[in-house]
Amino acid sequence: MSGKSNTTNVPEAREAMDRFKMEVANELGVPLTNGYNGNLTSAQNGSVGGYMVKKMIESYERNLAGK
16 A cells, blocks of 8 residues: 555545544544654553444444334
8 A cells, every 4th residue: 555544435424533533532542643653552552443443333233223
């Protein structure tokens, strides 16, 4: 894969995704900041991304179920 992997497919969603990422990091107690986060471990960063995916899937499933 070439190029940046953290691009947003829908550019208009970038700001909302950034807010969502910060909310999830806060819920998990990960001290994420805007910009460079090289001081965090791979596990910390991975937990944020993984939990974001989990929450997005749960939301999609709720929408499918009509709730």
